[in-house]
Amino acid sequence: MIEVKEITKKFGRKKVLNGVSFTANKGEITCLIGINGVGKTTILNAVMALTPINSGEILINKEKVNKQSYEIVTFIPDAITMMPQMRISEAMEFMQDFYDNWNQERATELLKFFKLEERERISDLSKGNTAKVNLLLGLALDVDFLLMDEPFSGIDIFSREQIAEVFASHLVEDRGVIITTHEINDIEHLIDKVVLLDNGKVLKAFNSEEVRETQGKSVVDVMREVYQP
Numbered sequence: 001m002i003e004v005k006e007i008t009k010k011f012g013r014k015k016v017l018n019g020v021s022f023t024a025n026k027g028e029i030t031c032l033i034g035i036n037g038v039g040k041t042t043i044l045n046a047v048m049a050l051t052p053i054n055s056g057e058i059l060i061n062k063e064k065v066n067k068q069s070y071e072i073v074t075f076i077p078d079a080i081t082m083m084p085q086m087r088i089s090e091a092m093e094f095m096q097d098f099y100d101n102w103n104q105e106r107a108t109e110l111l112k113f114f115k116l117e118e119r120e121r122i123s124d125l126s127k128g129n130t131a132k133v134n135l136l137l138g139l140a141l142d143v144d145f146l147l148m149d150e151p152f153s154g155i156d157i158f159s160r161e162q163i164a165e166v167f168a169s170h171l172v173e174d175r176g177v178i179i180t181t182h183e184i185n186d187i188e189h190l191i192d193k194v195v196l197l198d199n200g201k202v203l204k205a206f207n208s209e210e211v212r213e214t215q216g217k218s219v220v221d222v223m224r225e226v227y228q229p
């Protein structure tokens with residue numbers, strides 16, 4: 001489980017996170033939602049210890065984030081970090097050399113699933129296919145938790161649908177996923193838990209299935225209530 005407990009984060013004098021708490025479980029997709037600049041990426045960076053927090057605590061499987069945490073959690077940023085002149089196959093080899101927990105079998109399956117040609121250069125790919133390669137490189141790691149920053153941003157509906165399909169497949173399996181997104185519509189049916197953020201705080205965190213069953217409300221219905229009361 002990932003436990004984010006009362007974290008605060010300032011950039012200069014600007015308080016971006018002001019006591020954010022939530023948990024994300026294995027086998028569940030947790031979605032962080034909020035307007036641009038609310039601090040979603042900062043939260044993911046904090047979980048990965050890529051940015052220091054000012055107060056609060058983050059635990060991964062009951063332990064404070066440390067070097068070993070990178071064997072159980074990985075971060076898929078919103079833009080690919082591989083060199084554009086690399087072929088997909090070279091990016092995969094790079095990952096295999098660098099990470100002990102690279103799973104070549106899953107990588108090959110993801111290539112097929114996304115209909116990607118491993119000979120293609122990253123610089124020649126469409127935006128949608130670049131996003132898919134970016135996801136592939138993260139999903140092929142054997143980790144318990146995947147943090148994904150805006151995996152749907154700026155790509156066409158068919159690519160979005162294909163990516164959403166991956167979330168529902170064995171390629172994500174029983175892992176825990178935290179994603180940030182604005183484009184809730186395509187993935188609403190896949191999300192287990194929703195964390196609505198505003199002004200550095202969690203306005204509401206809820207289980208989407210439970211709210212659907214007990215109150216007959218969709219995630220978007222709850223978002224309207226919370227953001228436009």
Ligand SMILES: Nc1ncnc2c1ncn2[C@@H]1O[C@H](COP(=O)(O)OP(=O)(O)OP(=O)(O)O)[C@@H](O)[C@H]1O
Binds near residue numbers: 016035036040042043
């Ligand atoms: N390194 C930094 N130095 C100063 N300010 C920063 C830094 N990183 C982020 N910020 C500020 O912190 C706030 C939160 O940024 P963050 O990127 O976490 O938001 P976000 O919710 O992910 O936004 P978006 O939806 O646009 O990706 C923004 O106001 C941003 O300008």
